[in-house]
Every structure is written in C-alpha cells, then in structure tokens.
Amino acid sequence: MHTFNRSASLNRRVLSVGSPRLGRPTVVTRHLHVPIVLGFLFTFLLAISASYIFVVPSLKHTFIGDSISQSNESTSVCDVSDGSWVPDDSYPLYNASECPFAEQGFNCLGNGRTDEEYLKWRWKPKNCAVPKFDVHAVLEWLRNRRLVFVGDSMSRSQWESLICLLMTGVEDKKSVYEVNGSKITKQIRFLGVRFSSFNFTIEFFRSVFLVQHGWMPRHAPKRVRSTLMLDKLDDISSHWIDSDVLIFNTGQWWVPGKLFETGCYFQVGSSLKLGMSIPGAFRVALDTWASWVERAIDRKRTSVFFRTFEPSHWRISDQRIRSCNVTRYPLLEASRSDQHVLADIAEEVVKNMSFPATLLRITSLSAFRIDAHVGNWSNNPSVPDCSHWCLPGLPDMWNEILLYYLLTNHE
Numbered sequence: 001m002h003t004f005n006r007s008a009s010l011n012r013r014v015l016s017v018g019s020p021r022l023g024r025p026t027v028v029t030r031h032l033h034v035p036i037v038l039g040f041l042f043t044f045l046l047a048i049s050a051s052y053i054f055v056v057p058s059l060k061h062t063f064i065g066d067s068i069s070q071s072n073e074s075t076s077v078c079d080v081s082d083g084s085w086v087p088d089d090s091y092p093l094y095n096a097s098e099c100p101f102a103e104q105g106f107n108c109l110g111n112g113r114t115d116e117e118y119l120k121w122r123w124k125p126k127n128c129a130v131p132k133f134d135v136h137a138v139l140e141w142l143r144n145r146r147l148v149f150v151g152d153s154m155s156r157s158q159w160e161s162l163i164c165l166l167m168t169g170v171e172d173k174k175s176v177y178e179v180n181g182s183k184i185t186k187q188i189r190f191l192g193v194r195f196s197s198f199n200f201t202i203e204f205f206r207s208v209f210l211v212q213h214g215w216m217p218r219h220a221p222k223r224v225r226s227t228l229m230l231d232k233l234d235d236i237s238s239h240w241i242d243s244d245v246l247i248f249n250t251g252q253w254w255v256p257g258k259l260f261e262t263g264c265y266f267q268v269g270s271s272l273k274l275g276m277s278i279p280g281a282f283r284v285a286l287d288t289w290a291s292w293v294e295r296a297i298d299r300k301r302t303s304v305f306f307r308t309f310e311p312s313h314w315r316i317s318d319q320r321i322r323s324c325n326v327t328r329y330p331l332l333e334a335s336r337s338d339q340h341v342l343a344d345i346a347e348e349v350v351k352n353m354s355f356p357a358t359l360l361r362i363t364s365l366s367a368f369r370i371d372a373h374v375g376n377w378s379n380n381p382s383v384p385d386c387s388h389w390c391l392p393g394l395p396d397m398w399n400e401i402l403l404y405y406l407l408t409n410h411e
C-alpha cells in the first residue's frame with residue numbers, strides 16, 4: 001500500500017518544468033529512465049563539444065523550449081536551468097549528522113523531520129546532463145586550489161553543502177578543519193575549511209549585500225540610520241581576489257524589512273538616494289560588483305560565478321501574517337514571484353560583462369522545491385523557516401551544477 005502510494009504520487013509529481021517564463025511543462029515519468037540514461041552519454045558528449053560556447057553568455061538565449069530540434073542540438077547551447085526534477089533514490093549524497101560542517105539548523109533529519117521523499121530528487125536539464133557527483137574526481141580537481149563563496153546565509157549553506165559532499169571521499173576526517181578553529185555562526189564574516197591531504201581550501205565570506213554598509217551620513221534626515229554605499233564594493237573584497245573559483249550571491253537582504261525598516265537607505269558617492277527603489281539599487285550594486293570583477297580579477301586564473309536569487313516559500317495571509325507550510329513533494333507548477341526580478345537583473349548585468357562570468361541560474365528550479373525548506377525542523381522550531389533549505393538537499397544540486405561548469409570547462 002505504501003509503495004503503491006509512493007510511486008503513484010511520484011509519477012504524478014515528477015517533473016516540474018523549466019523556466020516558468022517559457023511555460024510548456026513537460027511531463028516525464030519513471031518509464032523514461034532508460035532513454036534518459038541512454039541520452040546521458042549522448043548529451044554529455046554534446047555538452048563537452050559545445051562547452052566552449054557556454055562561456056559566451058549572450059548565446060544563452062538562442063533557444064527556447066520546443067523550438068530546438070533534435071537534429072541540430074549540437075549547435076544549441078545547453079541551458080542548465082531549463083529542465084525538471086526527477087526522482088532518484090541514489091540521493092541524498094551524505095548524512096548531515098556525520099558532517100561537522102553542516103550547521104545544526106539545516107540538519108532537518110537530525111532535527112526530527114521524518115518524511116524523506118524531499119531528499120530523493122535530481123534536477124535533469126532538458127538538453128544536457130549534469131554528471132553525477134563523483135567525489136574523487138572533484139577532490140582531485142580541487143587539489144592546490146582555493147574556492148571562495150561570498151554572500152549571505154544561502155552562500156553559507158552552499159559552502160556547507162560542498163564541504164559535506166566532499167568529506168564523503170576523505171578517509172581521515174581530521175585532515176579537514178576550519179583554519180581558525182572557528183565555529184559556524186550566523187554573523188561570522190569568514191570561515192575557511194582546509195582539506196589538508198588535497199591542499200585546497202573552501203572559504204566563505206559573509207557579505208550580504210556585496211557592497212559596503214556605512215553609518216549615517218552627516219545632515220541626513222532623522223530616519224536615516226545607515227546607508228548602503230552602492231558604488232563601493234564591500235571592504236573585505238581584497239580577500240577574494242587571489243582565488244581560483246569565486247561564487248557570489250546576494251538577494252535575500254534586498255527587502256524593505258532589512259533596509260528601510262531598519263533605517264538603512266541607499267547612497268551613491270556622497271549623495272543619499274532616498275527615493276531609489278530596491279530593484280534599482282540592486283542593479284547599481286551589481287554594476288559595482290561587475291566592474292570590480294572586470295578590474296580586479298585575473299580571467300586567466302579565476303572562474304567567477306553569480307548564483308541567482310533563491311526563492312522563498314512563505315505564505316502571506318490576508319492579515320499579512322507569514323506562515324510556512326513545507327510539503328512532502330515539490331510543487332507541480334512554480335509561479336514566478338516578485339523576487340524573480342532580482343534574478344532578471346543579475347542576468348542582465350552578467351550578460352553585459354566582458355569578463356566571462358557564469359550565472360548559476362537556480363531561481364526557477366528552486367521555485368518548485370517548497371518541500372525542501374527547513375520549515376520547523378531547524379534548531380529553533382518555534383520560528384518556522386521558509387527561506388533556508390535542509391542539508392542534505394537543494395543546495396547540493398546547486399553545487400552539482402557549479403561543478404558541471406567547472407569540470408566541463410576545464411577538461
């Protein structure tokens with residue numbers, strides 16, 4: 001009975017769809033697994049042969065949904081963000097209770113979550129395959145390298161996810177340590193984990209807006225307590241330069257509750273921009289980021305990524321009360337939220353750069369995963385959380401997509 005229910009519901013749920021913007025949900029069921037496996041090798045070879053095109057962002061939109069014909073697929077560019085979630089029992093890839101770098105707040109199973117279906121989904125792009133995580137290949141690839149995540153707590157969870165994924169391939173767990181012996185906390189500005197037998201580090205810098213936060217300027221109106229200096233990149237940015245891989249994100253903090261309602265307004269140069277909208281300011285900040293990348297980063301050495309906005313799944317009642325209902329299964333259809341605007345802006349800014357930065361376009365694929373949030377299985381169950389994600393879980397897929405770009409582009 002249980003088995004029947006599970007597979008029936010999986011068949012109904014499988015596949016959600018690529019970018020909501022493109023519409024046209026496809027439905028794939030378990031029966032398609034064999035062709036998917038066969039298609040894997042084929043598309044993987046195509047992906048490699050076409051990989052030189054991946055770095056040309058302006059070509060990323062040259063195909064839309066069904067207009068791609070099978071016959072000349074090799075000339076099209078794979079859009080990793082267009083695809084579907086398929087059930088996959090080989091997930092999850094690690095146990096957060098056995099990974100010292102998964103913070104307790106994200107360890108949903110460890111905090112009492114009992115349903116496990118949310119752990120068993122894999123993102124399948126329509127026109128290419130994200131290779132299965134191969135821990136030994138990735139550990140070898142990372143040897144002698146420095147990989148740096150910069151951003152908010154979403155970056156921290158991706159940082160934790162990558163370390164936990166990699167620790168499954170390390171025999172001597174003691175050889176992996178935080179360089180300063182720091183504990184993971186919400187406010188900490190720097191965390192660096194070294195895999196000493198492979199001579200690489202994976203670091204996290206907390207910079208929730210990427211630009212500088214400053215104190216109240218002189219002669220400002222009373223309500224202004226601090227400003228975001230949109231034309232100045234965070235003052236810790238000098239620490240990010242000397243790295244092999246840089247992965248940025250920002251987005252969750254660009255809301256009135258974290259800005260205007262705390263007395264934080266925007267500033268460009270010495271002038272206050274009291275009327276500037278949040279999306280407008282976000283664009284100025286990302287332009288600042290983009291010109292910093294062009295100026296400061298050595299494109300021969302460093303691969304630069306920007307991860308697009310991670311959608312939250314709060315329900316807002318008529319009384320404006322937020323609630324969080326984490327479900328057992330992904331959504332069948334994910335609607336576009338207002339916050340997708342921030343993903344669109346990131347897309348425009350990155351497309352316009354001459355530096356070959358790569359967008360990790362995870363907004364649409366994450367929008368389906370209402371089942372993957374922390375909910376009330378955090379270390380503080382009285383405050384439900386429909387923003388952050390369980391580990392293991394969705395951030396693991398963000399990392400598999402990141403590694404797809406890294407390992408494909410460098411082979």
Ligand SMILES: *[C@@H]1O[C@H](CO)[C@@H](O)[C@H](O)[C@H]1NC(C)=O
Pocket residue numbers: 067069072075
């Ligand atoms: C690929 O297909 C598109 C549309 O079907 C066509 O316009 C284009 O010329 C084809 N390209 C090649 C190289 O065959």
Ligand SMILES: *[C@@H]1O[C@H](CO)[C@@H](O)[C@H](O)[C@H]1NC(C)=O
Pocket residue numbers: 095096097098109
């Ligand atoms: C994860 O590890 C913990 C501690 O070793 C163990 O108690 C738990 O059963 C494991 N969970 C799973 C899902 O394997």
Ligand SMILES: *[C@@H]1O[C@H](CO)[C@@H](O)[C@H](O)[C@H]1NC(C)=O
Pocket residue numbers: 144145146199
């Ligand atoms: C470790 O990696 C660094 C680069 O990150 C390199 O300069 C150094 O030589 C490596 N050490 C060893 C022992 O390979």
Ligand SMILES: *[C@@H]1O[C@H](CO)[C@@H](O)[C@H](O)[C@H]1NC(C)=O
Pocket residue numbers: 179180
């Ligand atoms: C942490 O470690 C880094 C690199 O080893 C070092 O530069 C930094 O000063 C340390 N920070 C603290 C707070 O100890």
Ligand SMILES: *[C@@H]1O[C@H](CO)[C@@H](O)[C@H](O)[C@H]1NC(C)=O
Pocket residue numbers: 325327
């Ligand atoms: C939560 O969502 C599920 C599925 O959408 C629904 O059946 C259930 O009633 C919801 N629970 C609450 C408390 O709203």
Ligand SMILES: *[C@@H]1O[C@H](CO)[C@@H](O)[C@H](O)[C@H]1NC(C)=O
Pocket residue numbers: 324325326375376381
């Ligand atoms: C956690 O949330 C679920 C619904 O998402 C609810 O059924 C459950 O009672 C909640 N548990 C606690 C401890 O609040």
Ligand SMILES: *[C@@H]1O[C@H](CO)[C@@H](O)[C@H](O)[C@H]1NC(C)=O
Pocket residue numbers: 348349352
């Ligand atoms: C693209 O970059 C150029 C300069 O590099 C700038 O003038 C232009 O406004 C940018 N366009 C967009 C859409 O950001």
